[in-house]
Amino acid sequence: MGFDMSWICVDGIDQDALYEALEFVPRGGKVDRYDLGTERVPWAGATLKSGWCAVFASATGAMDLPTGTNTPRLARLPAKSRSITCVVLEGPMVSYASFWQGGRRTWEILHNRSHGVRNLDASGDLPAEFAGIRDIAMEKQRTQEESRRPGQFGVDYVFDVPLETAATITGFRHDRWVEDDFFRNLRALAPTR
Numbered sequence: 001m002g003f004d005m006s007w008i009c010v011d012g013i014d015q016d017a018l019y020e021a022l023e024f025v026p027r028g029g030k031v032d033r034y035d036l037g038t039e040r041v042p043w044a045g046a047t048l049k050s051g052w053c054a055v056f057a058s059a060t061g062a063m064d065l066p067t068g069t070n071t072p073r074l075a076r077l078p079a080k081s082r083s084i085t086c087v088v089l090e091g092p093m094v095s096y097a098s099f100w101q102g103g104r105r106t107w108e109i110l111h112n113r114s115h116g117v118r119n120l121d122a123s124g125d126l127p128a129e130f131a132g133i134r135d136i137a138m139e140k141q142r143t144q145e146e147s148r149r150p151g152q153f154g155v156d157y158v159f160d161v162p163l164e165t166a167a168t169i170t171g172f173r174h175d176r177w178v179e180d181d182f183f184r185n186l187r188a189l190a191p192t193r
Contacts, residue, residue, distance in 0.1 A: 003174055004058065004059050004091065005037025005058055005174060006056075006057050006059065006085070006088070007054055007085070007174070008022075008055050008084070008086075009048065009052040009084045009166075009170040010053050010077060010082070010083045011052045012078055012081035013053055013078060013081050014047075015046075015047055015053050018053045021073055021074075021076040022073050023191060023192045024043065024190065024192060025189065025190055025192055026187045026189055026190075027187075027188050029188050031187055033183055033186060037056045037057060037058050037174070038058060041056075041188055042057065042061065043055065043058075043189040044056045044187065045189050046183040046186040046187070047184040047185055048172055048183065048184075049179075049183075049184070050170055052084075052170045052171070054170075055189065059089075060087050075103030077103070082100070083099070084097060084098070084166045084169055084170050085097065085100070088163060092113065093112075093159055094110075094111065094112050094114075095110075095111045095161070096108070096109065096111075097162035097163060097166040099169070107123065107125055107127070108121075108123060108124060109161060109162040109165055111156075111158050111159050111162055113159065117141060117145075118138065118141060118158055119158065120158055122134070129168045130161075133160075133168070134161050137157040137161050141157045141158055144157070
């Protein structure tokens with residue numbers, strides 16, 4: 001069993017304004033940070049230590065947040081705010097990250113293992129860190145493929161590229177240990193619709 005979750009991180013906004021724009025309300029109960037994006041806590045929100053506000057969802061739920069309404073939800077955010085969306089589906093080995101500003105997507109990165117282990121679609125005005133992250137992952141992938149014996153399982157290093165690129169901006173990555181004070185005001189959310 002692996003991670004099957006998504007999240008959106010937004011800066012330049014407080015939690016309550018973010019929840020209102022994305023059509024969520026806090027609901028009672030304490031949330032364990034290890035349950036983010038699981039069936040036990042399908043929707044949750046917090047402010048990260050880096051200052052970004054986040055909404056976490058099970059599966060690909062957070063991908064519906066940028067659009068899906070007459071006025072796209074991200075267009076409701078202050079024009080100065082920046083947003084990062086991420087999806088991690090470890091079963092089919094799909095990872096995705098995108099960056100939005102002023103209600104428009106400025107870059108996106110997608111890895112889908114079903115299109116090949118080196119599959120990486122990237123477009124837009126990518127951050128400077130992307131090239132280094134991509135190059136290191138591709139080199140690790142190449143080295144592993146050259147040294148792997150027939151029948152031996154391998155690691156999908158390219159899978160990390162979208163997630164690591166987003167983490168360099170927000171400070172959050174789903175599979176990294178976080179210190180006790182990393183999340184502030186972590187709470188469960190419920191959609192208003």
